[in-house]
Amino acid sequence: MKNQFFVDSDSLSSEAAAVKHRLENDPSSRTNHMEYMPGMEVIESDVCDNVMGHVRSFDYSSYTAGDVRAALEKDTCTIEDFKALLSPAAEPFLERMAQRARIETGRHFGNTVYFFTPLYIANYCENYCVYCGFNCYNHINRMKLSMEQIEKEMKVIADSGMEEILILTGESRGQSNVEYIGEACKLARKYFRMTGLEIYPVNTDEYRYLHQCGADYVTVFQETYDAERYEQLHLLGHKRVWPYRFDAQERALRGGMRGVAFSALLGLSDFRKDALASALHVYYLQRKYPYAEMSLSCPRLRPIINNDRINPQDVGEKQLCQILCAYRIFLPYVGITVSSRESAEFRNGIVKIAATKVSAGVSTGIGDHESKYSGKVSEEQHGDEQFEINDTRSLKSMYRDISKEGLQPVMNDYIFL
Amino acid sequence: MTDDRLVIGGHEFNSRFILGSGKYSMNMIEAAVKDAGAEIITLAVRRANTKEQENILDYIPEGVTLLPNTSGARNADEAVRIARLARELGCGNFVKIEIMRDSKYLLPDNQETIKATDVLAAEGFIVMAYMYPDLNVARDLVSAGAASVMPLASPIGSNKGLQTREFIQILIDEIDVPVIVDAGIGRPSQACEVMEMGAAAVMANTALATAGDLPLMARAFKEAISAGRKAYLAGLGRVLARGASASDPLTGFLRD
Structure with a gap:
């Protein structure tokens, strides 16, 4: 089923609807997605050229079973080997890839599985990204938590035993500015051992400020590395600028962050090319910043409020597993995170093969942890979710399930320095 | 043989097997202590930095010496801060300095390790320095106050x-503090070999962590290390390594 992203809310004024339709239907009404907007820092870097050179010339139909076999027999997986592992020719080798991936995961991470949970503190957004529940034209309950509310949410989460938190916002500098996010990081330092951020991309000095506030890990999803497809999906706002987003991790590292996380949102474009680009983005940045910690995620498209037909297209669980095994074999030292977008069954299986970190006790809504964790009905207002999650298990039940699989749940392996 | 003790920074140990910290489990600590006879167990401070109920600190049996390490440190300054935190956590005075500026191979940064050793030894820590085996660096580490040097055998976890x-x-031939071989030892036979060469002790982790039968592998390491040590003390290793003398001496013609 091809995705139908465009949904009109009844609450849109006719003028707003007209602007929206024009953005959707008339490419000339949209800004140049390759051009930086005022205030956006430009850094000198060869990483993007290195990555995209490979992606442009990647013809995955040219790889054969022989290439895949050769890749699996080698000790060190080259970029060419990795391309073979991502190709359709590798699909019949999925079990062998999983066996090899499991060995690599064990060698580098033992039997450990790390836990974290996301905390959305605001869902205001100034962008029109057609697949996202927070997009500015989607009619949802908007909310931005006060510091008191953030602290209350953090207490509830910390009481559940969680020690790593990922703070998220919608992409709105106006509603959730860097200082606001920085204050949230300072609060997080009180309750958690490790604080990550998944917010709109910012400049190096702003990353440095957020690091000083206590954040040490920055996640930015490129969504799709296919710039032309990106242009058709991100129609309005700062997020429209593809290269500024691409360089976000590098700015974060220059700003002093310990680690960075990457991903494409699988299902938006050609997933094999997006998987290649994601891994090469890690590969080239690691060569340039060898001390940095890196991790990859692998989100697939999910339904959102007001559009339950959004789906991950041709990226089935087998394809997702193939990508994750290929990531693990090519980048054995890199963390792999699998979020609650995926089912409990998939996550229980993939932690035995390739994944090293999972979220638990997840809400992608705003200010609803107390009601979701305790079942207590609250009079307070909540903000709506970014997307529908699949795996709703609490930390307690995930901890139990992971242990049952013979793996070792780890709440923290980190010191803020 | 009964007096053959490992002495590090004035502390004596009977066992020459040290459990590394990479991949922990409570079963592993139990096997290392009971079956391998380990008296020193490494502890990653960053991992012990948890509110979790199953804190590794609570699982260290009595009589076992904790060796907190500074994994996660990217430079000397960070290693020093982690070592001080370890002391605050009640981990004692031993510290294994691990400084990695590379997240891919996890190779130690020798230069920064010398700097951290200098600071921590002056603060009264018993410093065990994880290093890439380089003679000049080992000498500098000893000058800086290291109680032991810990060269890697091959990349960690490999x-x-x-x-x-x-x-x-x-290093074994030239350095006067105990040389403890760390990282890369995958089999008991390799542990035996380094002991035969004259290493003071062996540290291993992944080899145990990935074994099918943990207690059995722990016992295998214990016996291999003991055998290697005995061979070293018996002099066999040295004789072979340096070449045996000819039965007809070349200098037999000399008269006085």
Whole structure:
């Protein structure tokens, strides 16, 4: 089923609807997605050229079973080997890839599985990204938590035993500015051992400020590395600028962050090319910043409020597993995170093969942890979710399930320095 | 043999097997202590930095010496801060300095390790320095106050065995503090070999963590290390390594 992203809310004024339709239907009404907007820092870097050179010339139909076999027999997986592992020719080798991936995961991470949970503190957004529940034209309950509310949410989460938190916002500098996010990081330092951020991309000095506030890990999803497809999906706002987003991790590292996380949102474009680009983005940045910690995620498209037909297209669980095994074999030292977008069954299986970190006790809504964790009905207002999650298990039940699989749940392996 | 003790920074140990910290489990600590006879167990401070109920600190049996390490440190300054935190956590005065500026191979940064050793030894820590086996660096580490140097045998977690054999032998021959071989030891036979060469002790982790039968592998390590040590003390290793003398001496013609 091809995705139908465009949904009109009844609450849109006719003028707003007209602007929206024009953005959707008339490419000339949209800004140049390759051009930086005022205030956006430009850094000198060869990483993007290195990555995209490979992606442009990647013809995955040219790889054969022989290439895949050769890749699996080698000790060190080259970029060419990795391309073979991502190709359709590798699909019949999925079990062998999983066996090899499991060995690599064990060698580098033992039997450990790390836990974290996301905390959305605001869902205001100034962008029109057609697949996202927070997009500015989607009619949802908007909310931005006060510091008191953030602290209350953090207490509830910390009481559940969680020690790593990922703070998220919608992409709105106006509603959730860097200082606001920085204050949230300072609060997080009180309750958690490790604080990550998944917010709109910012400049190096702003990353440095957020690091000083206590954040040490920055996640930015490129969504799709296919710039032309990106242009058709991100129609309005700062997020429209593809290269500024691409360089976000590098700015974060220059700003002093310990680690960075990457991903494409699988299902938006050609997933094999997006998987290649994601891994090469890690590969080239690691060569340039060898001390940095890196991790990859692998989100697939999910339904959102007001559009339950959004789906991950041709990226089935087998394809997702193939990508994750290929990531693990090519980048054995890199963390792999699998979020609650995926089912409990998939996550229980993939932690035995390739994944090293999972979220638990997840809400992608705003200010609803107390009601979701305790079942207590609250009079307070909540903000709506970014997307529908699949795996709703609490930390307690995930901890139990992971242990049952013979793996070792780890709440923290980190010191803020 | 009964007096053959490992002495590090004035502390004596009977066992020459040290459990590394990479991949923990409570079963592993139990096997290392009970079956391998370990008296020193490494502890990653960053991992112990948890509110979790199953804190590794609570699982260290009595009589076992904790060796907190500074994993996660990217430079000397960070290693010093982690070591001080370890002391605050009640981990004692031992510290294993691990400084990695590379997240891919996790190779130690020798230069920064010398700097951290200098600071921590002056603060009264018993410093055990994880290093890439380089003679000049080892000498600098000893000058800086290291109680032991811990050269790697091959990249950490690789189970590839003694890839740096020649260079470790040089350290064993030239350095006066205990040389403890760390990282890369994948089999008991490799542990036996380094002990035969004259290493003071062996540290291993992944080799145990990935074994099918943990207690059995722990016992295998214990016996291998003991056998290697005995061979070293018996002098066999040295004789072979340096070449046997000819039965007809070349200098037999000399008269006085």
